[in-house]
Amino acid sequence: xxxxxxxxxxxxxxxxxxxxxxxxxxxxxxxxxxxxxxxxxxxxxxxxxxxxxxxxxxxxxxxxxxxxxxxxxxxxxxxxxxxxxxxxxxxxxxxxxxxxxxxxxxxxxxxxxxxxxxxxxxxxxxxxxxxxxxxxxxxxxxxxxxxxxxxxxxxxxxxxxxxxxxxxxxxxxxxxxxxxxxxxxxxxxxxxxxxxxxxxxxxxxxxxxxxxxxxxxxxxxxxxxxxxxxxxxxxxxxxxxxxxxxxxxxxxxxxxxxxxxxxxxxxxxxxxxxxxxxxxxxxxxxxxxxxxxxxxxxxxxxxxxxxxxxxxxxxxxxxxxxxxxxxxxxxxxxxxxxxxxxxxxxxxxxxxxxxxxxxxxxxxxxxxxxxxxxxxxxxxxxxxxxxxxxxxxxxxxxxxxxxxxxxxxxxxxxxxxxxxxxxxxxxxxxxxxxxxxxxxxxxxxxxxxxxxxxxxxxxxxxxxxxxxxxxxxxxxxxxxxxxxxxxxxxxxxxxxxxxxxxxxxxxxxxxxxxxxxxxxxxxxxxxxxxxxxxxxxxxxxxxxxxxxxxxxxxxxxxxxxxxxxxxxxxxxxxxxxxxxxxxxxxxxxxxxxxxxxxxxxxxxxxxxxxxxxxxxxxxxxxxxxxxxxxxxxxxxxxxxxxxxxxxxxxxxxxxxxxxxxxxxxxxxxxxxxxxxxxxxxxxxxxxxxxxxxxxxxxxxxxxxxxxxxxxxxxxxxxxxxxxxxxxxxxxxxxxxxxxxxxxxxxxxxxxxxxxxxxxxxxxxxxxxxxxxxxxxxxxxxxxxxxxxxxxxxxxxxxxxxxxxxxxxxxxxxx
Ligand SMILES: NC(=O)C1=CN([C@@H]2O[C@H](COP(=O)(O)OP(=O)(O)OC[C@H]3O[C@@H](n4cnc5c(N)ncnc54)[C@H](O)[C@@H]3O)[C@@H](O)[C@H]2O)C=CC1
Ligand SMILES: N[C@@H](CC=O)C(=O)O
Numbered sequence: 001x002x003x004x005x006x007x008x009x010x011x012x013x014x015x016x017x018x019x020x021x022x023x024x025x026x027x028x029x030x031x032x033x034x035x036x037x038x039x040x041x042x043x044x045x046x047x048x049x050x051x052x053x054x055x056x057x058x059x060x061x062x063x064x065x066x067x068x069x070x071x072x073x074x075x076x077x078x079x080x081x082x083x084x085x086x087x088x089x090x091x092x093x094x095x096x097x098x099x100x101x102x103x104x105x106x107x108x109x110x111x112x113x114x115x116x117x118x119x120x121x122x123x124x125x126x127x128x129x130x131x132x133x134x135x136x137x138x139x140x141x142x143x144x145x146x147x148x149x150x151x152x153x154x155x156x157x158x159x160x161x162x163x164x165x166x167x168x169x170x171x172x173x174x175x176x177x178x179x180x181x182x183x184x185x186x187x188x189x190x191x192x193x194x195x196x197x198x199x200x201x202x203x204x205x206x207x208x209x210x211x212x213x214x215x216x217x218x219x220x221x222x223x224x225x226x227x228x229x230x231x232x233x234x235x236x237x238x239x240x241x242x243x244x245x246x247x248x249x250x251x252x253x254x255x256x257x258x259x260x261x262x263x264x265x266x267x268x269x270x271x272x273x274x275x276x277x278x279x280x281x282x283x284x285x286x287x288x289x290x291x292x293x294x295x296x297x298x299x300x301x302x303x304x305x306x307x308x309x310x311x312x313x314x315x316x317x318x319x320x321x322x323x324x325x326x327x328x329x330x331x332x333x334x335x336x337x338x339x340x341x342x343x344x345x346x347x348x349x350x351x352x353x354x355x356x357x358x359x360x361x362x363x364x365x366x367x368x369x370x371x372x373x374x375x376x377x378x379x380x381x382x383x384x385x386x387x388x389x390x391x392x393x394x395x396x397x398x399x400x401x402x403x404x405x406x407x408x409x410x411x412x413x414x415x416x417x418x419x420x421x422x423x424x425x426x427x428x429x430x431x432x433x434x435x436x437x438x439x440x441x442x443x444x445x446x447x448x449x450x451x452x453x454x455x456x457x458x459x460x461x462x463x464x465x466x467x468x469x470x471x472x473x474x475x476x477x478x479x480x481x482x483x484x485x486x487x488x489x490x491x492x493x494x495x496x497x498x499x500x501x502x503x504x505x506x507x508x509x510x511x512x513x514x515x516x517x518x519x520x521x522x523x524x525x526x527x528x529x530x531x532x533x534x535x536x537x538x539x540x541x542x543x544x545x546x547x548x549x550x551x552x553x554x555x556x557x558x559x560x561x562x563x564x565x566x567x568x569x570x571x572x573x574x575x576x577x578x579x580x581x582x583x584x585x586x587x588x589x590x591x592x593x594x595x596x597x598x599x600x601x602x603x604x605x606x607x608x609x610x611x612x613x614x615x616x617x618x619x620x621x622x623x624x625x626x627x628x629x630x631x632x633x634x635x636x637x638x639x640x641x642x643x644x645x646x647x648x649x650x651x652x653x654x655x656x657x658x659x660x661x662x663x664x665x666x667x668x669x670x671x672x673x674x675x676x677x678x679x680x681x682x683x684x685x686x687x688x689x690x691x692x693x694x695x696x697x698x699x700x701x702x703x704x705x706x707x708x709x710x711x712x713x714x715x716x717x718x719x720x721x722x723x724x725x726x727x728x729x730x731x732x733x734x735x736x737x738x739x740x741x742x743x744x745x746x747x748x749x750x751x752x753x754x755x756x757x758x759x760x761x762x763x764x765x766x767x768x769x770x771x772x773x774x775x776x777x778x779x780x781x782x783x784x785x786x787x788x789x790x791x792x793x794x795x796x797x798x799x800x801x802x803x804x805x806x807x808x809x810x811x812x813x814x
Contacts, residue, residue: 002027004221005035005186005208010282011127012040014077019282020131021138023223024181026285028140033175033215035147035186035208036131038123039070050119053102054111064102068095071126078134087133091126098122113157117198121148124185124204132183143179147207148196150174151189159200160189162210171214184211202263213269220270220277222262227281228290229254229261232306236446237453239461243304244288245296251277253399253435254305261290302402303409303456306449310442312344312393313361314425317371318354321383329355335374339366345395345437347426356426358439361391393425394445397437398452404433413438416455419599420546421570422448443544451546461494464812465514465545467501467571469536470553471524473663474576475502478553478801483517485805495812500548501540503531505556510539537562541569549811551804552577555667567594567602574807576606576800582680585692601814603807608635608681609774609794611803617790618688621780628689630779631748632787635681637772637795638664638672643732643742644771652728653721664772664795670717674709675700675744678755682746685776686753693753701756703731735759741767765789772796 004027006020024034038046049063075087101119105111111119128144135142150170153160175182186204189197199206205222212220226234228242229251246254248271252264261279270277276293322328329348332355336343345358359367371387378384403409410429413436417424426439440448454462466482468475482497489495498514507528509515515523540548550566552559552575560580563573573595581588581604595602608614621628634640638659645655656673659665664672671677679698686693702709705727708720721728735742740759743766747754760766769775774794777787793799 001031001033001215001217002219002221003033003035003208003212003215003217004223005204006037006223006282007204007225008037008040008043009225010223011036011038011131014074016282017074017078017131017134019285020223021135021140023282023285024135025138025140029180031175032181033145033208033211033217034131034181034183035204035211036124036128036183037186037204039074039127042067042070042123042127043120045070046119046123049102050105050111050116053106054109056106056109058106060102060106064099067098067122071095071130074130075133078130079137083133083137087130090129090133094122094126094129114195117157118196120198121185121188121196124187128183128185135181135183140181141179142181142183145174145178145182145184147184147186148188148190148194150184151199151207151210153189153191153197153199155191155195155197157197160191160197162189162199163192164210167210168214171211175211175215202266205263206266206269209267209269212275213273216273217270217275220275221280222277223280223282224261225281225283226261226279227284227287228279229292229305231304231457232449232453233308236308236449237306239450239453239457241457242287243290246290246292246304247296247401248274248292248294249434250296250304250399250401251292253397254307262292296401301457302400302406303398304400306452306456307397307399308445308449309344309395310445311361312358312395312439312442313364314356314358314388314390314393314439315364315367315371316354316356316388316390317375317384318388319378319382319384320353321378321381322355323353331374332357332371335370336367339363339370341367341370345426345428345439347428358393358395358426364389364391390425392442393439394442394448395437395439396445396448396452397435398456399435401434403436410436412455413452415599416451417448419570420447420451420548421598421600422451447544447546454546461490461496462812463496463498463547464808465498465500465543465548466551466808467536467540467548468499468551468553469503469508469533469559470551470556470577471502471504471520472553472667473797474800474804475551475553477797478551478804479517479520481798481801481805486517489809493809493812495809497808497812500543500545501536503533503536505531505554507531508536508539510543512543512545533559533562537566540566540571547812548572549574549808551575551808553804555579555671557583563591563602564594567591567598567600570598570600572601572603572811574601574603574804574811576604576610576804578604578607578677578680578684580604581607581684581687582695585687585694588687601811603810604684605807606800606803607684609776609790609792610637610796611799611801611806612774612776612790612792612794614685614774614776614790615688617788618685618778621778621782621788622688622690626780626782628748628778628780629784630750630787631682631685631689631746631776632779633682633685633746633774633776634743634766634769635678635746635774635776635794636672636744637774637793638666638669639678639744640769640774640794641772643744644769646728646732646742648729648733651722652725653718656721657718659772662772663797669714670704670709670711673704673721674702675755678744678746682748682753682755686748689748691751697753699752699754699756701754703728703757731757743769 049060052060132144152163152166186207230240232240234240255262280289341363348355422444424438428437501510508531509524509528548571605615642655705724711717743760745758772795775791779787
């Protein structure tokens with residue numbers, strides 16, 4: 001024995017009704033009760049029609065005509081002509097009755113609850129009659145069970161209470177005598193005198209649940225237009241998916257907070273009898289749907305779903321006069337209940353200094369008035385403060401029976417929200433630990449649901465949203481690497497890496513769904529708007545996307561100056577730009593502590609050694625308790641390349657230019673040639689070792705003539721290098737005469753740092769450093785005699801972009 005219920009959409013059109021027939025036919029010959037709603041939209045039409053009639057508006061007749069046409073057209077389309085006459089006359093009789101009642105309402109201008117029940121009952125009576133004839137015409141022997149006769153209630157109209165003793169007897173007497181398939185109208189019932197009543201909100205579900213419980217059905221199926229209860233609201237969370245199994249309690253918790261598939265009071269009869277409920281999709285019957293049953297926790301998923309409610313207001317009642325005084329909360333809730341305000345969430349700190357409740361925003365004024373009246377005396381004596389009202393709030397709840405068996409779920413929830421800059425206004429968790437509820441600003445709702453969904457439904461993809469300023473040599477290469485790697489990350493890392501904003505010094509471009517990387521340059525040119533750094537940041541913040549990362553691929557101080565504000569919005573920063581970490585010590589420390597404070601990440605591995613793991617290695621040494629004694633390093637890829645390529649007969653300026661073409665130099669090559677780039681790098685290494693150090697503390701001897709440094713543009717600089725070529729030729733020939741090679745070496749030893757060009761002899765480990773390579777020797781307490789060595793390409797767009805990529809993925813995987 002099973003009981004099925006089909007809602008208004010499922011029976012809304014002839015095509016849909018054919019699907020319903022297929023579902024019912026597939027279940028035969030099992031004894032089946034099928035409860036149906038009115039054809040989709042008809043109940044609203046009946047309401048509208050009777051409201052118009054009650055105010056004497058003749059246009060009710062047009063609504064009536066619409067109702068008539070809906071039903072007659074359905075018959076014409078669904079039932080073969082030869083079988084139409086019987087059903088047409090039945091339906092016409094019913095429609096005439098409805099017309100008479102409407103006329104009566106129109107004439108006496110009155111719509112009592114009793115009459116409204118009579119009017120609304122026509123929706124289900126009409127649909128069930130048509131469906132029964134349709135099924136019979138299709139060869140499925142079907143009886144019509146009149147729920148008005150079977151379900152008996154008290155006299156309360158519009159929301160009647162069921163008399164279960166007589167109802168259960170009527171059902172168990174009738175159903176076994178009826179055909180294998182019985183269709184019954186939902187929602188309708190009658191009182192002891194046989195006057196029509198209705199069962200209120202969710203009435204058809206309730207009807208079906210009453211039948212299922214009375215008949216001890218093996219299963220109770222609710223057929224709707226979604227494939228089950230979803231892990232979250234699919235309009236907010238694209239990755240939401242149907243939940244396979246839920247316990248009764250989990251289903252109640254989820255449906256209480258917004259999952260509209262079932263309305264809890266209506267399923268109480270099946271809940272009492274522990275009859276499994278299946279939520280199935282009429283339009284995708286092959287989908288598994290959701291089973292709600294007693295033992296639903298065999299799987300490992302301890303958070304089953306996320307639910308949410310919008311349009312919440314928080315009321316905060318505070319005051320020193322509340323502490324330790326009994327009855328304050330009693331009076332608050334009494335006042336709200338007498339004002340018929342539904343309290344959705346309650347929190348009170350153990351200090352008893354404040355009570356906070358969440359209500360629907362429509363109830364704000366009535367609540368304020370009720371509270372002001374109740375606490376008039378305390379307010380005048382200033383024992384309590386004027387009521388604080390916070391609007392624009394939403395509720396998000398994690399639901400799952402098994403949450404109580406796992407430590408740290410609350411922590412995971414709060415960190416995920418905190419890391420995305422979402423502040424929590426109130427928290428509630430019952431001792432059942434089946435539900436952890438937070439109140440947050442409504443503007444963060446979608447972001448919060450997505451962040452939590454990603455955090456608790458691990459099989460789902462994590463979407464990362466990148467905002468990137470600087471799309472030159474390094475930035476452009478990084479975009480191309482993402483383009484190539486996108487599918488791999490999607491498939492093997494579950495990471496959906498999108499670039500949402502890009503900018504160069506002239507233009508910026510945004511696409512909230514991710515810029516199409518196939519032609520990002522063309523789109524920037526054709527659709528880009530004028531670049532303004534602060535506007536770029538504002539747009540990034542306003543877009544309020546989860547897992548946002550700001551990537552700075554410029555060498556620009558103004559852009560570096562934006563980091564603090566960005567971190568304060570809990571947006572992580574990744575950058576190869578050394579300016580921030582090599583500016584004054586306070587700025588460097590402040591950025592790191594701001595990142596910590598706002599739970600954002602600030603990663604700049606590529607500041608030293610490009611893609612080489614120099615900073616992470618140093619960080620691991622320091623975190624594990626090692627101490628740096630000495631650092632010796634070649635940290636400039638461009639200078640190493642230049643001195644490796646500078647041979648007799650070659651002009652120095654030509655190799656400098658070549659280093660630029662290869663993408664090794666800074667946008668301003670003087671930064672490399674002057675030694676400043678190396679000074680910045682050794683400074684960052686010293687700071688990362690835990691020492692307070694400034695750029696001015698580093699002794700640097702430039703090998704570039706002052707006149708070259710005095711130039712303004714790159715072209716002037718190159719011209720000046722050419723003029724001073726003999727200076728560079730002499731440096732090389734002097735070194736060669738001693739069998740040495742030239743390297744710019746950075747050293748930190750005994751608290752002192754220096755940078756300078758050195759003649760490196762053959763037996764030195766730096767001598768064989770090829771091409772654009774870097775080398776770093778860390779002498780530490782643990783690596784005293786043999787230093788820890790990191791060596792490899794230290795400049796170039798590909799390696800630098802891959803270092804930035806690694807930083808981004810560290811954030812994605814954190
Ligand atoms: N090339 C390399 O081997 C390595 C480079 N780096 C760092 O990577 C960064 C980028 O270097 P490249 O790509 O070679 O430079 P680039 O000159 O090729 O590109 C710089 C980009 O920044 C943009 N930009 C500059 N100022 C801007 C502003 N105010 N607003 C908006 N956009 C602005 C430019 O339009 C361009 O798109 C630099 O900080 C450099 O130190 C770090 C490690 C290695
Ligand atoms: N210009 C630098 C590369 C980036 O840090 C270098 O030459 O090493």
